[in-house]
Amino acid sequence: MKQIRLNGKSYTKLSEIDPSENKEVVSFLKEWFDPNEYVIGRTSGSTGKPKEIRLLKKDMLASARITNAFFEIGQETNMLLCLSPSYIAGKMMIVRALTAQANLWVTPPSSSPLSHFSGAIDFAAMVPMQVDTTLSTPETAKRLNRIRHVIIGGAATSPLLHKKLQYISSRCFGTYGMTETVSHVALRYLNGPQASDPYFAIGQVRFATDDRDCLVIHTPHLHTGTFTTNDIVRLIDERHFEWLGRHDNVINSGGIKLFPETLEQKLAPYIAQRFFITSQPDDYLGEKAVLVIEDAPWDKKRCTALKKQIKQLLPPYEVPKNILFQNPFRETYSGKVIRKL
Structure with a gap:
């Protein structure tokens, strides 16, 4: 097993980690270091019951490297895991930390994760509800302001939350992706001087549209090179698009x-x-x-x-x-x- 740094401590054996403290993390690490080429993930359940899906470990590593490169995540980076490792967003935070040998701080998933954590963080992933709740009290809002980069996904960012983000110093990014694409393949700036509606590709990802004007994603870093979605977009160029809505709706x-x-x-x-x-x-x-x-x-x-x-x-x-x-x-x-x- 590669070294993993959890909550300020370094481990080289899974048996050294207290499973009662990080039960879901330890469970994922056991699966990650087993002989299989894949881990089991679950789709979000947007259109029904969540389904199990096999995620290739090599795809997860490739996705992690792209995100780590964009956000300059390395050995000195402090990352916050406040999402459940049962889903792709939580799993990928662990894989990014492993890949970069970064220090991963773990706090129980909750609507206000910074109520339980006050340390210095460089990179965190949250859902909009967590960000909104965190901004609702002065103490947790102050803690959020100290986080360098926050990626926000899993649901739409409301206009009201978007307005609140303009007044914090953290650089906030909206994410576009799904379990099948092994986390996000595109980001958009939610605040700061570059804030805008269009998403931009990360890594070598490219975009096109089909005859329905739905987004087609080309992912050379993954074993499945192309994904066709049901998301109607305004394609700006092969690296940028504006999301309009679901074809189903x-x-x-x-x-x-x-x-x-x-x-x-x-x-x-x-x-x-x-x-x-x-x-x-x-x-x-x-x-x-x-x-x-x-x-x-x-x-x-x-x-x-x-x-x-x-x-x-x-x-x-x-x-x-x-x-x-x-x-x-x-x-x-x-x-x-x-x-x-």
Whole structure:
């Protein structure tokens, strides 16, 4: 076994690590150093029950090297693992640390990981909920500000969180990737002078689109060289794209394609409850966009006020034709909202 540095201590044998302190980490390390060429991962469960998938160790190493090179992760780097190693994001933090011989600090996965940790960190990976919760209290917000680089993935970054990120000193990056691509293949700057919507490729990754305008990913560092996604994008060039939404969710309303996720980003600052945009059949338009809010039905006055606000915000063809209510929302196994009526 290669040396691994956990919580400030160096180990050369798995038996030296206290499994009660880092049970999931030790479990992954045992799998990593066994004779098999792969480890077992789980998909995110975005569209149903999470599925098991074999992840080649050589692919994980190749992915780790690309990220380590971009963020200049080396032996002097302090990394924070605050995600579960059951999923690809947590597994890859461990592999990056192993590959770079970096020091990996482990804190139990929680909505506020920096409540349990106050050390100096150079690189951390979090989901948006963790970042949002961390910024909600002065002490943990101060600790987040001391982290040099934070990659944020697993779910969309809300407009409100994006606004909050502009006031912290940590360099924050949104990630694009999936279990099948062995973590992220693209990043975007969420704050700082380079903040922008487009994602950019890392390593030798290249992008194209298919006849649906869905993203095709070319990954020469992985044994599977090409991945076709269901993500509709605006391709800028072979290294940059802007994400528009899922092909599964596109609404064709009177011949105009509406991207629910893009509309939701625009409406998010004005609706406090969880909500989503979906479609209903329409005799004239074919499909019409409708807004679904997680709440008990509102009275007419409140609905009228929101409709007026939306009409001021969106062009006429993007305005949802109805406001509906569903309480509570149905969710997938991984906690993502099922965007169907």
